[in-house]
Amino acid sequence: MNATPQPMTAQLRQWILEQAAAGRPAPELIDAMQRSGWREEVAVNAVQQVLRQQLEQTAEQQGLPPASAVPEPALAGAPLFIDLGDRQVSVLMNLARPRVVLFGNLLAPEECQALIDAARPRLARSLTVATATGGEEINADRTSNGMFFQRGESPLVQRLEQRIARLLNWPLENGEGLQVLHYRPGAQYKPHYDYFDPQEPGTASILRRGGQRVATLVMYLNDPLQGGGTTFPEAFLEIGPRQGNAVFFSYERPHPSTGTLHGGAPVIAGEKWIATKWLRQGEFK
Structure with missing residues (x-):
């Protein structure tokens, strides 16, 4: 990964999926991206987007009910x-x-x-x-x-x-x-x-x-x-x-x-x- 923030790429998406499949929780992935130079909000959004897409694909394959929008507090940037x-x-x-x-x-x-x-x-x-x-x-x-x-x-x-x-x-x-x-x-x-x-x-x-x-x-x-x-x-x-x-x-x-x-x-x-x-x-x- 680059040392500076960058748009989502196929390589980044694959890395997130591989790390998640290996059992690494999302906070660890975000920390690793930050250490490589990614801004926190970019890292959080990237991990959430990839894992959410993967979850939806898995849910569709398993025949689960479709997902809907849900309430979400404004927690970007980890406010106290x-x-x-x-x-x-x-x-x-x-x-x-x-x-x-x-x-x-x-x-x-x-x-x-x-x-x-x-x-x-x-x-x-x-x-x-x-x-x-x-x-x-x-x-x-x-x-x-x-x-x-x-x-x-x-x-x-x-x-x-x-x-x-x-x-x-x-x-x-x-x-x-x-x-x-x-x-x-x-x-x-x-x-x-x-x-x-x-x-x-x-x-x-x-x-x-x-x-x-x-x-x-x-x-x-x-x-x-x-x-x-x-x-x-x-x-x-x-x-x-x-x-x-x-x-x-x-x-x-x-x-x-x-x-x-x-x-x-x-x-x-x-x-x-x-x-x-x-x-x-x-x-x-």
């Missing part, structure tokens, strides 16, 4: 903070595959408490979407209580929705209503995917409200005493719930190949409050 106008949010972790980003200070303590106070009187046993019918059902894998705010229901909800839309570069109207969940000791949500299974008979009616889910943002409203982390079993990753922080993950196709199997680990001591925002392909109605 993202300025959202009304708040400066920390970037605490950035994982490429599966696509997982941990943000710090997304919500102020008083915003967290205000969401809890507004949600508490409206809590009921949490339901899951029943893709077999297109409705909702009680699921033994999910033992929390929860409720949904209507989009734009209050000034607080409006402010948070605008902040999330700016953070994730995704239209506000493509978001479902904000959901608040309460987990007592022993409560959990066993590993699952957030997209709607395209093979299920009820999925078609669900998709009419805004298309597939393509990303999730889980915001932590309090600090449990013990347990309650968000787990990604296939990535051997667990995010500790800390008040004001939020974990984002996206899934470009409704298929396990996205690696976004995740769950809410059991609360061992104390209680856990979270707010979840699901993002759709199109306007959620």
Whole structure:
């Protein structure tokens, strides 16, 4: 490779593919390119472009569902903070595959408490979407209580929705209503995917409200005493719930190949409050 930045070439593409096939992770490839004189943003874009194209080719060969656009925070250049106008949010972790980003200070303590106070009187046993019918059902894998705010229901909800839309570069109207969940000791949500299974008979009616889910943002409203982390079993990753922080993950196709199997680990001591925002392909109605 040249010691100066250059456009994508067949040789560079082949080198990236060979290194990836040998098991070298993307950050190592980017570091190697930077040591050879490439600017960081050029190296990142090149590696992402080649690996994404390769992934799409492999997915097509395997007959996987087509990929769609997904929300993506502005993380080019590896910023430590993202300025959202009304708040400066920390970037605490950035994982490429599966696509997982941990943000710090997304919500102020008083915003967290205000969401809890507004949600508490409206809590009921949490339901899951029943893709077999297109409705909702009680699921033994999910033992929390929860409720949904209507989009734009209050000034607080409006402010948070605008902040999330700016953070994730995704239209506000493509978001479902904000959901608040309460987990007592022993409560959990066993590993699952957030997209709607395209093979299920009820999925078609669900998709009419805004298309597939393509990303999730889980915001932590309090600090449990013990347990309650968000787990990604296939990535051997667990995010500790800390008040004001939020974990984002996206899934470009409704298929396990996205690696976004995740769950809410059991609360061992104390209680856990979270707010979840699901993002759709199109306007959620």
